[in-house]
Amino acid sequence: MIEEHRKILLIEDNPGYVLLTREALKENKKNFDLYVVKDGIEAMSFLRQENKYTDAPHPNLILLDLYLPEKDGYEVLKEIKADDELKRIPVVVLTISKFEEDISKIYELHANCYIIKPINLDQFIRVVKSIQDFWFTIAKLPPKIRGKRRSAK
């Protein structure tokens, strides 16, 4: 596995889930860098390397919650998947929502996969580990985006 293929962006406003995700990823022997943004606007700034995120790296995988302040997960997903530079990055939607309608809509917006967050703590950790294991050891991630998207003025 190539070293740079280990950056995960978690878009999540609930500090409890952030903590648990961090714990679950840490248990893996390999080093993963987890970046966290708490709302949709911040997420897009991070991905577009704008404002305070000019030095933010491009993540290899995005974990996206649907219910976010400022700009919700649907909007974030839509923007990522309509952006020629960003759309290659796999987006794993991780949410408590279980409405069937929601699920099809999320796939229509080209989420790479949809996962329901288990309420049970151990199960949640297990799910995060499965995501990490599947995407970083079984799947091939897209080649990295070269250089910065927007050159500094």
Next chain:
Amino acid sequence: MNNNEIGNPIEILLVEDNPGDVRLTREALRDGKVKNNLSVAKDGVEALDFLHKKSKKYENAPRPDLILLDLNLPKKNGIEVLGEIKTDDELKHIPVVILTVSKAEEDILKAYNLYANCYIKKPVELTAFLKVVKSVENFWLTIVKLPTN
């Protein structure tokens, strides 16, 4: 989390022209935890006919819950099939897992840009191949929530 709570088997469409890979995939999926039904299309044209229920042969074809798509296919290649699925309002919600021998960056990038749900390089070695199919089965059928048709 379980995808077949009401007991219906998960419908999987495998688009693959190599009979050996078809057999191995079938075997790996048969032993899986989740009940599933595997249909096979041997080329890109057949795959799209199956999905569109075109011709008498496919009028009763089930709508797949998951598609496993090879890239090197006769008649119409996997990239074209993927492009057609992901621009079709009736089909684009169906997750497509690319399963191919190619590990060329160009193919990986093209597939993700056309909204493949994930890209997997088929191992050449038998046990490794079975392990990969089982991982796909485990992740996509038990961890992921698939869309309902």
